[in-house]
Amino acid sequence: MSARPLIAIPARLSERASALRFRAEVNAYKLMEAVFEAGGEPMSVHPTRPVGDDEVRDRLHFADGVLLPGGGDLAARWAGQDTHASEYDVDEVQDAFDLAVARVAIEDGRPLLAICRGLQVVNVARGGDLIQDLPTPHRRVHVVGGLTVSCHHHQGIGRLGKGLRAIAHADDGTIEALTLDDHEGWFRGVQWHPEDTAGADPDQAALFEGLIRAGRSPRSW
Structure with a gap:
C-alpha cells in the first residue's frame, strides 16, 4: 500500500475548462486538496459506460478508498422515475460509471465517502429514489452530535435504499446525510460539500481524515 492511500475519484465531464482546448475531465481543486491534506493521494478515474461491475472492479484494483463527488443530476430513469423539467447536466455515461463504482465499493467493503450527487448515486444504487426538485434548495442541516452546516442542492434523497439510515436532517425534514448499516x-x-470549508473547519476535514484512516487499514477485498 502507498504511504499515501490512493483515493479513486470519478472525474467529471466539463464542456470547457481554462487552458484546455476541448471538452475536459475534471475534479474540483478543493476536493482534491481536502483528500491530499488529509493524507491521501487523490486519483481521478476516467468515466466510461462499463460492460459490467467486474470491469469497474478491475479498474479500481489500485484504490485504497473511493470518493464519489458532486456533479450534475442523476437521470431519473435509474430510479424508475419520470424526468423532471429541472434536470441539468445529465450524462448517462457518467451515471452508469458512478453507479457501478458505488455498487463495487459497497459490495467489496472498500472505504467510501459520498458527497452531494455521490450520496444520491449510492441511494439509487441501493434501490432508493430521489426527490427530483426540492422546493427550497438552501437549508440548514442538523447532524447527529450537534453539528450544524449549510447545504445547497436541488435534488434530494427520497425513498431510502437498502441498509441506508439517515443521520442528518434539515429543518424541513430533508435527509442530508446517511450511513450504511x-x-x-x-x-x-453527506449532501453538503465538506471540501468547501475543510481547510478551516476540523469537523469537515474529519470526513476526509476518516476516509484516509480507513484506507490505511489492511485490505479485505
Missing part, C-alpha cells in the same frame, strides 16, 4: 468497510455520505 451493512457496509463491511467505512462509509459516510
Whole structure:
C-alpha cells in the first residue's frame, strides 16, 4: 500500500475548462486538496459506460478508498422515475460509471465517502429514489452530535435504499446525510460539500481524515 492511500475519484465531464482546448475531465481543486491534506493521494478515474461491475472492479484494483463527488443530476430513469423539467447536466455515461463504482465499493467493503450527487448515486444504487426538485434548495442541516452546516442542492434523497439510515436532517425534514448499516468497510455520505470549508473547519476535514484512516487499514477485498 502507498504511504499515501490512493483515493479513486470519478472525474467529471466539463464542456470547457481554462487552458484546455476541448471538452475536459475534471475534479474540483478543493476536493482534491481536502483528500491530499488529509493524507491521501487523490486519483481521478476516467468515466466510461462499463460492460459490467467486474470491469469497474478491475479498474479500481489500485484504490485504497473511493470518493464519489458532486456533479450534475442523476437521470431519473435509474430510479424508475419520470424526468423532471429541472434536470441539468445529465450524462448517462457518467451515471452508469458512478453507479457501478458505488455498487463495487459497497459490495467489496472498500472505504467510501459520498458527497452531494455521490450520496444520491449510492441511494439509487441501493434501490432508493430521489426527490427530483426540492422546493427550497438552501437549508440548514442538523447532524447527529450537534453539528450544524449549510447545504445547497436541488435534488434530494427520497425513498431510502437498502441498509441506508439517515443521520442528518434539515429543518424541513430533508435527509442530508446517511450511513450504511451493512457496509463491511467505512462509509459516510453527506449532501453538503465538506471540501468547501475543510481547510478551516476540523469537523469537515474529519470526513476526509476518516476516509484516509480507513484506507490505511489492511485490505479485505
